[in-house]
Amino acid sequence: MAKMFLPSLLLFGLAITTFSAGDDQFVFSGFKNSGLTLDGSAFITQGGLLDMSNGTNNVKGHAIYPTPVLLRNSSSGKVQSFSATIVFCIVGVYPGVNANGMAFFIAPSKNLSEALPTQYFGILKQEHNNNLLVVEIDTFQNPELQDINDNHIGIDISSVFPFQSYMAGFYEDSSGDFKNLTLNNGMKMQLWVEYEQELTRINVTLAPLHVGKPLKPLLSATYDLSKVLTETTYIGFSSTAELMNARHYVLGWSFGVNMQAPSIDISKLPKLPRVGSKPQSKLLAIILPIATAALIISIVTVIFLMVRRRQRYQEVREDWESEFGPHRFSFKDLFRATEGFKSKNLVGAGGFGMVYKGVLKLSKKEIAVKRMSHESTQGMKEFVTEIVSIGKLRHRNLVQLLGYCRRKGELILVYDYMSNGSLDKYIHREEGKPTLNWAQRFHVIKGIATSLLYLHEKWEKVVIHRDIKASNVLLDTEMNGRLGDFGLARLYDHGTDPQSTHMVGTMGYLAPELVRTGKASPQTDMYAFGMFLLEVACGQKPIKQNSEGKQIFLVDWVIENWNNRSLSKTVDIWLRGDYNTDEACLVLKIGLLCLHPFPCSRPCMRDVMQYFNGEIPLPELRTTQLSMDMQGLMQDNGFNTSVMSYPQLMPSFSAMSDLSGGR
Numbered sequence: 001m002a003k004m005f006l007p008s009l010l011l012f013g014l015a016i017t018t019f020s021a022g023d024d025q026f027v028f029s030g031f032k033n034s035g036l037t038l039d040g041s042a043f044i045t046q047g048g049l050l051d052m053s054n055g056t057n058n059v060k061g062h063a064i065y066p067t068p069v070l071l072r073n074s075s076s077g078k079v080q081s082f083s084a085t086i087v088f089c090i091v092g093v094y095p096g097v098n099a100n101g102m103a104f105f106i107a108p109s110k111n112l113s114e115a116l117p118t119q120y121f122g123i124l125k126q127e128h129n130n131n132l133l134v135v136e137i138d139t140f141q142n143p144e145l146q147d148i149n150d151n152h153i154g155i156d157i158s159s160v161f162p163f164q165s166y167m168a169g170f171y172e173d174s175s176g177d178f179k180n181l182t183l184n185n186g187m188k189m190q191l192w193v194e195y196e197q198e199l200t201r202i203n204v205t206l207a208p209l210h211v212g213k214p215l216k217p218l219l220s221a222t223y224d225l226s227k228v229l230t231e232t233t234y235i236g237f238s239s240t241a242e243l244m245n246a247r248h249y250v251l252g253w254s255f256g257v258n259m260q261a262p263s264i265d266i267s268k269l270p271k272l273p274r275v276g277s278k279p280q281s282k283l284l285a286i287i288l289p290i291a292t293a294a295l296i297i298s299i300v301t302v303i304f305l306m307v308r309r310r311q312r313y314q315e316v317r318e319d320w321e322s323e324f325g326p327h328r329f330s331f332k333d334l335f336r337a338t339e340g341f342k343s344k345n346l347v348g349a350g351g352f353g354m355v356y357k358g359v360l361k362l363s364k365k366e367i368a369v370k371r372m373s374h375e376s377t378q379g380m381k382e383f384v385t386e387i388v389s390i391g392k393l394r395h396r397n398l399v400q401l402l403g404y405c406r407r408k409g410e411l412i413l414v415y416d417y418m419s420n421g422s423l424d425k426y427i428h429r430e431e432g433k434p435t436l437n438w439a440q441r442f443h444v445i446k447g448i449a450t451s452l453l454y455l456h457e458k459w460e461k462v463v464i465h466r467d468i469k470a471s472n473v474l475l476d477t478e479m480n481g482r483l484g485d486f487g488l489a490r491l492y493d494h495g496t497d498p499q500s501t502h503m504v505g506t507m508g509y510l511a512p513e514l515v516r517t518g519k520a521s522p523q524t525d526m527y528a529f530g531m532f533l534l535e536v537a538c539g540q541k542p543i544k545q546n547s548e549g550k551q552i553f554l555v556d557w558v559i560e561n562w563n564n565r566s567l568s569k570t571v572d573i574w575l576r577g578d579y580n581t582d583e584a585c586l587v588l589k590i591g592l593l594c595l596h597p598f599p600c601s602r603p604c605m606r607d608v609m610q611y612f613n614g615e616i617p618l619p620e621l622r623t624t625q626l627s628m629d630m631q632g633l634m635q636d637n638g639f640n641t642s643v644m645s646y647p648q649l650m651p652s653f654s655a656m657s658d659l660s661g662g663r
């Protein structure tokens with residue numbers, strides 16, 4: 001028959017060829033209008049591609065040449081030489097996962113309905129079926145069938161057990177090396193099946209489509225097919241798809257009896273379907289991971305920010321606090337007011353914690369925010385109750401407490417901001433602040449005296465300050481002295497065992513009985529006030545170290561000078577003698593009175609106010625032991641009998657008249 005016979009048939013849309021005895025051939029470059037007999041999952045696509053497995057699992061599919069092929073010589077009855085060329089392609093849906101495969105077969109019948117759909121290549125119904133030649137293209141290793149691996153080619157004769165098989169690949173002509181091929185990776189391949197009548201040799205050769213037929217076949221078996229094949233035979237393809245994870249395509253097929261199968265025109269082969277439209281997927285392959293990563297990163301970031309925000313503004317709030325609602329600040333507001341507690345807003349650090357300047361966002365009000373660490377919640381309720389009730393105190397010489405906030409391990413108090421800072425900075429000339437002149441000092445002292453009178457006597461209940469000292473005296477814009485931090489010491493006082501009450505207050509300002517009993521009273525406040533008066537008048541700290549490292553107590557020094565009638569020497573030298581002597585004398589005298597070791601001998605705040613106002617004269621102080629080390633007395637942790645005789649002030653205060661003359 002003419003070589004051009006088939007292409008012209010295709011052109012005319014007819015594909016019925018009958019093999020008569022003798023030489024015959026056909027060639028399909030694509031299967032449009034090929035007239036193949038299809039069953040099961042096999043179908044021919046619009047483009048002419050023979051698709052053996054349609055994506056459904058547990059089905060088999062067959063594509064069979066429509067007419068029988070007569071392979072035997074009518075006179076000798078021997079199976080004649082024949083050859084087949086197949087262009088195929090297997091696309092694993094999940095690359096690397098293999099299942100089943102496809103096969104080229106020669107069978108006695110077109111009716112393969114009895115064959116198993118899931119195994120035996122969709123051709124056999126049991127392990128042995130007579131009259132079959134199968135060339136398996138197997139991508140599944142079935143140990144039952146003694147498969148060598150999951151990527152092999154085999155010759156099976158009337159049996160599912162390979163007569164001969166070998167891993168997929170080919171021998172390179174030039175080097176003779178064996179090159180592996182992976183069957184299901186979507187590569188187009190060509191398979192040659194040849195039978196030589198005389199030598200009864202079956203050769204099977206595999207190669208990638210664009211590599212020509214290798215000289216050395218992959219498989220070469222000797223078997224007389226005359227003993228196997230029937231008179232009438234059918235040729236075709238089969239595929240099984242147990243796991244539907246591969247597509248088996250046949251692109252071209254040629255066959256010849258007693259001659260070489262015609263070569264297939266590669267340029268006319270149908271195109272393979274694009275798996276998920278390739279160019280787009282390439283773009284997606286780049287964009288998708290980036291987009292996914294970006295999405296994950298942004299989600300993580302958002303969660304992180306939300307968690308951090310939650311943590312950052314986390315507060316502690318208990319039921320009992322609801323009644324203090326109006327006095328409660330949210331941490332967020334305070335955080336914003338102080339620009340996140342920036343160090344540039346830090347105005348000072350004291351024994352209780354850090355103080356920050358802040359501006360409330362809404363009211364633009366300046367505030368001082370005091371952050372104190374406070375671990376226990378023990379006594380917190382009492383303290384907050386007290387703080388809030390103290391917040392109701394109104395006096396022009398008190399630093400107004402505005403409210404509070406609580407966080408884990410932290411208590412935050414909010415005060416009016418005092419623009420001129422604390423008095424100690426001026427008295428001790430820290431931070432280059434100018435010293436205050438006498439008039440300013442006296443004004444501050446009187447202001448503090450009135451606020452203390454208010455705390456002790458004018459309010460509905462007695463409020464003990466507990467921590468009077470120069471650094472707790474703040475100066476407002478008009479340089480009025482304002483007492484701050486009242487009651488705060490109480491926070492550290494609460495709930496502690498009275499036996500082991502630790503000291504609350506500031507060294508140097510502690511009354512002897514406070515050291516001894518730990519119990520604060522208006523009298524202990526008076527003691528601290530007395531020390532404050534000396535501090536302001538003398539410009540000295542209550543305790544300082546001399547050059548030899550010995551502690552010098554301000555009160556001793558003042559008493560000593562008083563004894564020596566040189567009290568004027570104690571007045572702050574930075575005033576350069578520019579002060580009102582009467583006032584200075586008054587302040588020092590009241591200071592010493594308040595520093596009396598016996599609490600009951602100290603004046604109360606009302607007395608002090610009257611001394612200041614000149615309404616009553618100062619009592620006469622007598623002492624026998626003015627050189628007595630008063631501070632040492634405090635450190636004794638109690639009075640001993642020899643000290644009990646103290647104080648009997650020897651010279652009267654009138655003896656201080658030398659002050660008026662001295663400078």
Ligand SMILES: Nc1ncnc2c1ncn2[C@@H]1O[C@H](COP(=O)(O)OP(=O)(O)O)[C@@H](O)[C@H]1O
Pocket residue numbers: 347348349350351352353354355368370399415416417418419421422471472474484485
């Ligand atoms: N309401 C306020 N306005 C302005 N500055 C303040 C205010 N309260 C405190 N400060 C400053 O913060 C510093 C630290 O205060 P504080 O923690 O009470 O410590 P201490 O009173 O022991 O020095 C003070 O010395 C003062 O300069």
Ligand SMILES: *[C@@H]1O[C@H](CO)[C@@H](O)[C@H](O)[C@H]1NC(C)=O
Pocket residue numbers: 021022023073074075076
């Ligand atoms: C069949 O075989 C005989 C001898 O064995 C041979 O002469 C004849 O040519 C063969 N026929 C065909 C069609 O090949």
Ligand SMILES: *[C@@H]1O[C@H](CO)[C@@H](O)[C@H](O)[C@H]1NC(C)=O
Pocket residue numbers: 039040041042054055056059
């Ligand atoms: C695939 O072929 C089988 C057998 O003919 C059929 O039952 C199934 O519906 C087909 N599936 C698709 C998706 O065409």
Ligand SMILES: *[C@@H]1O[C@H](CO)[C@@H](O)[C@H](O)[C@H]1NC(C)=O
Pocket residue numbers: 111112113114
């Ligand atoms: C195929 O064979 C089976 C059983 O051998 C039979 O039932 C069926 O009718 C046959 N089908 C055709 C189309 O001949």
Ligand SMILES: *[C@@H]1O[C@H](CO)[C@@H](O)[C@H](O)[C@H]1NC(C)=O
Pocket residue numbers: 167180
């Ligand atoms: C070919 O495949 C075999 C079996 O899988 C393997 O042992 C061999 O290393 C492979 N050779 C190459 C060159 O990939």
Ligand SMILES: *[C@@H]1O[C@H](CO)[C@@H](O)[C@H](O)[C@H]1NC(C)=O
Pocket residue numbers: 194195196201202203216217220
């Ligand atoms: C079959 O393979 C052998 C080598 O194994 C070779 O000598 C022979 O020519 C081959 N037959 C055909 C028809 O290619």
Ligand SMILES: [Mg+2]
Pocket residue numbers: 350471472484485
């Ligand atoms: Mg303070």
